[in-house]
Amino acid sequence: MSWPTYALDELGVVSRGRSRHRPRDAQHLYGGPFPFVQTGDVKAAPLYLTSYSQTYSEAGLAQSKLWPAGTLCITIAANIAETCILGIDACFPDSIIGFVADPGKADTTFIKYQFDAVMREKMKRVSQGVAQDNLSQEKLLSFRFPVPDLLTQQRIAGILSAYDDLIENNRRRIGLLEQAARLLSREWFVHLRFPGHETAKIVDGLPEGWERMPASEAMHINPRTTWKASESKLITMVPMGALSTSGMNCDPSLFERREQPAGVKFMNGDTLFARITPCLENGKTSYVNFLQEGEVACGSTEFVVFRERRISRFMAYLLAREEGFRKNAISSMVGSSGRQRVQPSCFDKYLVPVPPKPVVEDFDRVVEPMFREIEHIDKSIGKLTRARDLLLPRLMDGRIPV
Template sequence: MSWIQISIGDIGKVITGNTPPKSNPEFYGNDYKFIKPTDMEIGQRYTPITEDYYSELAYKKYINSLIPPLSTCVVTIGSIGKKITLTNDFSFINQAVNAVIPDEKKYDPFFVFYALKNILHKVKSADTGASSGRENVSKSNFMTLKLEVPIDIETQKKIGSVLSSFDDLIENNLKRIKLLEETAQNIYKEWFVNFRFANYEHTAFDVESGLPVGWSVDIIGNQLLTIKRNGKLKTDDYELEGKFPIIDQANGFIAGYTNNEEVVQDLHLPIVVFGDHTRRVKFVNFPFVSGADGTQLMFPKNENLLPAYFYLSINNIDLSNYAYARHYKFMKEQPIIIPDEKTLDEFNKKAYPLLEQTIHLLNYNQKLKEARDILLPRLMNRTIDV
């Protein structure tokens, strides 16, 4: 099998994105994904959901920057050398991202994604710097980065297929996780929004509060030992292996490790984490020492509120007011229903097994990612043949 060295620019068309001005809200809507670095998750092939979307008006204005499906998008401004995604539908990107649209007569799109993922660390070496001090790789420098590819496209497809098999399993598990979480959330809404909990037909309701007798409403802040933002560690401080796990605010799993005992506090277990940047809430049931930058850690006073009830209550809060939601005050002031202990116990027994399955699937996904990332360089440097 013959391989050749090429530049990224040889693969096909390279497009740098842009951001429509927020002063023109008509450019934003629900029609086309607008992928930014903050939307991408490390280790995940696609970006299924984005914070913002283009409108049809923006589509017409920026149509020359439209990115087709199966294009590889690489972050080149800011936190470079870490984030990469493959488009699964027609999308737009912002100016911190370069998209590689492969010539599919010569290059298999899945192979291109994994080949670029394999040289992602090289992107940092092409940093041209910027007046603001942020890491910045120009489009021209990005296009000159070298990689090796098989001449035979069928070989490319075989390699892409082997690596895709791992990501296919990961994505199927993510769909299962979403269904399990939706099921748990629907049970929560049925019990504590619609008040159709176990034996509700035989429960007396207080006329003034509208709640079952023995229940109350409080604000989250009163039910917490503490809520704090843990941001001592930046992404550049993470290690692939180490003594102490760091939680990822995006998916509730391990983002990396640290051996720096100076940042280590008590091992947190269990806990609910809320990501400042991602606006996502995750329940964590394994020990960790620190949250990724921008992670809020929430410690309930009443352990009976965990494992399922407190997480699902917070997950039911509308976090669309992002600017305000970044502040602790927002979360502390949100109301939370406090059921009686018997109802709480019955609910946790019903809902927690669903969340427990999601945790098992997250663990399995982590193992799949590790196996894929071990195999990737070996296929690309031909240590293993296909």
């Protein structure tokens, strides 16, 4: 089946993002109420973007523009042809192009899926640069999009977005479960309101039987882990990009398989903690739950690995998400601008309240079902994603009629 082709500006209004003020990092431009979306936000977004890492002030808005919800964002620098649809009104810089569909000609969601299925790889091939990949608006408008009639566009978009809606609902469930686990950890081990705290005797600021010790004694830091080549011909390698900035799960689509290990080695139950700027400040931390029993994997040299010792594996991950723990690590960073790293000694200085073993076991009994449910939901997301990605090219080139 052959569909007629159109340039993007024949299907709606195309305009480049705006950030006219120089220098761009002038402090007075930021910190206000207006969402300022950047290329990394677009790449990380699901179908609809509602989360962002920066905001503009009134001064920032004055030298930019507020695009309406429903605008398709297309990145043209660094991350080429990554797309999402604004779920909110937002500003964005000139490294992003906005597309507002003509409602009589095009469905925005369909056009977004055309980028995912066909156009992104084509655009990446013509945008490779020496220092940084770049796609000009002129190049973008030179591409022709195969587009069926509007009703067919809407039907295809409806089928694919149903998968994305399920995926996003599952992500929200994971977020709620992880938030509950973090709040529970804070309640027990920061505020010391664990079951039975009302009758506990306090000795030197802690319940009787508890100890205050360095994080480096409460858990193993970068423990020695051996990978035996005889047991497996290939080892899973986890890059920094696979770690989430907000939750415990990794993105397995970014994993690699290698003949030899590189960087740190780890197993299920370990926590991966970014030690380099800006990854740590951005929140990159993950709980390892994706390996087979007894399997050893490797990862970036910029990971610190935490393993249970006096505190459990669940407590170690939740500790790594605590604001105070992260601030302590960030404050220890040294090195040249943009390449600063956490100093291992910071874990010797950060004191952790460690409860007796029965309290640790009680806590694990409460949170382990949450961690297992998160793992189960994440696997469901993987199945939905694979099903959507299988349908995507077949729907977008007409092989599957609708």
